[in-house]
Amino acid sequence: MEKKQLPLLIVAQTAEHIPALRHLYLEARKKAFTWLPPERFQLQDFDVVTAQEQVGVALQANTPVGFISWWPPDNFIHSLFVNPALVRHGIGQALLQYCLQRIGRPTTLKCLQTNTPALRFYAAQGWRIVGSGEAEDGAFLLLAYGH
Incomplete structure (x- = not known):
């Protein structure tokens, strides 16, 4: 029997989200970036990477499941x-749409060439390699949307 997916809400990050997002970021990178040594990733990396940026948080049952x-x-x-246990449930796509509604064009991002699942995801969403x-x-690879 398939589990029913909880409703998804995407909101701007608040201070209460940060502890959970630190853990999510740590675990997601360990799972996604298997070619890098796991001890390279630290809990506080989230704070450094998102400093002075806009952050959207995906919530299910008031729990952060992606950003x-x-x-x-x-x-x-x-x-x-996205929480590694919830990949391929539409959370990444919803987060991307949330951001694209708030950012100008063309929009760009960088994706490591070894991260083939992410490259496939972005290609499916209409991103092009530039x-x-x-x-x-x-x-x-530098990818662009909205050229």
Whole structure:
């Protein structure tokens, strides 16, 4: 029997969301970035990565299950992470739409080339590859939406 999915609400981040988002970010990166050593990821990384950014939080039963962060001056999406147990339930797509309703065009983001599930996700959402480069974590593709 299939479990019924709880309703999803996306809201702007508040201070009460931060402890849960720290844990979600830590666990999601350990699961997604298997080519990097897990000890590289720290609980406080969330605070550093999202500092001064806009953050949307996906909630189910008032519990954070994903987030997206972006830097409005550059129309740049910096992070999109979903609880690993809830991947492929539409949460990432809902977060992306939430952000795209609030950010200018063209919108860009970087995705590591080794993160093939994320690249497939963005391609399915209409993003196009417009460039590439090297970062600390490896080669990335620059993706754009709304060109």
